[in-house]
Amino acid sequence: MPECAFAPWTDPGAEPLIRFRNVTKRFGDFTAVRDLTLDIYEHEFFALLGPSGCGKTTMMRMLAGFETPSSGHIELAGQNIVPVPPNKRAVNMMFQSYALFPHLNVWDNIAFGLKRDGMPKDALRERVAEMLKLTHLERFARRKPHQISGGQRQRVALARSLAKAPKLLLLDEPMGALDKKLRQETQFELMDIQEKTGTTFVIVTHDQEEAMTVASRVAVMDEGELIQVATPSAIYEAPNCVYVADFIGDVNIIEGAAHRAGEDRYTVHWADGQAPLMAASDKAFSPAQNAFLAIRPEKVLVTAERPADAVNAIQGRIHDIAYLGNISTYHVEVAGGRMLKAQTANTRRIENRGFTWENRVWLSWDSTAGVLLER
Structure with a gap:
């Protein structure tokens, strides 16, 4: 979205x-979700993002009714749904x-839940036709x-899930089985369908690109806790900690x-004998406080000479180059053996590019290009 x-x-x-x-979910001595508080709004395409074991699937299973919170409560449209069985939830x-039925055709797969609910035949045919078209x-x-x-x-699984017009649709790694190109195409189809139906x-997902593409907001999780909840652009441009910036x-x-x-x-x-770096921050840091400057590689300029107007500039040696077709990523070794990355768009053919391994280069960026973090 x-x-x-x-x-x-x-x-x-x-x-x-x-x-x-204040939802907590324990499995024996293991706490999968820890004192979690979160609001999700109607018509949102909301992503729970994090590594395996971070608690995101447990959150989804509690929403679906397959798991019960150890403490706290979950509301859907103002109703506490914790005591409501899965088949009675919207x-x-x-x-x-x-989980398609292999012996049923596409039409019957989509119609299955509607038939079980006893929907009249004319209404059922109309609803299945609507889902097939969608x-x-x-x-x-x-x-x-x-x-x-x-x-x-x-798409059949999606149509079947939407056929009963739920208030909320939960998608568990829905594109995990698709190849990269098809996954990218399907992401936009999902967004279009979500917008047309208005379903939340x-x-x-553990796929950052997928979450950043489809979601109105992303919740980054780790070890059962919410680390940051924000729009994709805020998560990327203004991470609240090193974990989110790095993830x-x-x-x-x-x-x-x-x-x-x-x-x-x-x-x-940042290093003995090196000029200090300049960073903008609206957060207050005490004198000499330990801090972490996070800079995205695409915001770092690579040049043979030090730019005359550079606010921040570090000289280093190209250690490695990753050529990815549309972009190249330069791994540059700087003072103290630190490795920094810079990305450039490949707007010219490869034989015309200016840098190769072992070249001495300058990396530079503006004071507002990075984010200064305290943890």
């Missing part, structure tokens, strides 16, 4: 669709495996799952001692 005027989380009067309140879940599966309606592609099976989607995309982390150098400006003393 592109970031735009839709931002109910900024409105103090907006009522969340989902409320987690929630549906799409599993990573898709997911562009009309011409595959009479095929069985093994006769269609992985991406098409994913909550997706669990999302590529980043350079330079540790040093921060000293105030004016209003919202600090110098970072």
